[in-house]
Amino acid sequence: MHDVVAALVRLLSRQPGVGKRSAERAALHLMRNKETHLLPLIETLRIVAERVVPCAECNNLDVANPCHICASDRRRQPKQICVVEDVSDLWAMERSGMYKGMYHVLGGTLSAAEGRGPEALGIPVLERRVRAGVAEEVILATSTTLEGQATAHYLADALERTGVSVTRLAQGVPIGGELCYLDEGTLVAALQARRRMAC
Numbered sequence: 734m735h736d737v738v739a740a741l742v743r744l745l746s747r748q749p750g751v752g753k754r755s756a757e758r759a760a761l762h763l764m765r766n767k768e769t770h771l772l773p774l775i776e777t778l779r780i781v782a783e784r785v786v787p788c789a790e791c792n793n794l795d796v797a798n799p800c801h802i803c804a805s806d807r808r809r810q811p812k813q814i815c816v817v818e819d820v821s822d823l824w825a826m827e828r829s830g831m832y833k834g835m836y837h838v839l840g841g842t843l844s845a846a847e848g849r850g851p852e853a854l855g856i857p858v859l860e861r862r863v864r865a866g867v868a869e870e871v872i873l874a875t876s877t878t879l880e881g882q883a884t885a886h887y888l889a890d891a892l893e894r895t896g897v898s899v900t901r902l903a904q905g906v907p908i909g910g911e912l913c914y915l916d917e918g919t920l921v922a923a924l925q926a927r928r929r930m931a932c
């Protein structure tokens with residue numbers, strides 16, 4: 734394998750969920766289909782690199798800052814903020830079509846081992862936003878993994894001082910489950926069955 738091809742395989746295999754073997758298959762596919770796959774990919778990557786930014790308000794990824802969700806609050810419900818671990822969870826909530834409020838994207842869970850504290854997850858930004866804004870309810874939609882639960886408890890504690898109502902997605906989310914893998918019906922049920930979070 735030439736260095737150039739090896740570099741392509743290496744870069745592809747660095748993406749989450751892509752092993753060495755699938756990176757090789759993708760590299761071959763791209764090299765064999767320049768016009769239909771490789772060049773459109775290059776063009777899209779260039780546009781994404783130039784234009785996609787994190788939203789300063791909610792940490793969603795979008796081509797606009799504030800993102801299209803934060804900017805459309807006349808059509809959405811600014812009294813609710815749903816806290817999710819990652820943008821893929823926001824996408825899952827949006828696919829369900831059920832939720833019309835705002836979001837806060839943590840970008841992970843609290844982890845002492847990985848050095849991820851409240852600052853890294855934008856929790857102080859969320860607190861300021863709750864204090865300064867019109868939100869009446871914060872819905873904690875972190876996953877039911879140990880880290881997700883610990884992060885939800887930390888958030889419930891931190892937000893208690895703001896006086897906002899803090900709820901948690903309840904039934905339907907399996908223990909250890911990540912939000913973005915839920916089917917839409919389960920997600921809707923979990924949202925409807927949310928309950929007040931006890932600190």
Ligand SMILES: [Zn+2]
Pocket residue numbers: 788789790791792793799800801802803804
């Ligand atoms: Zn936003």
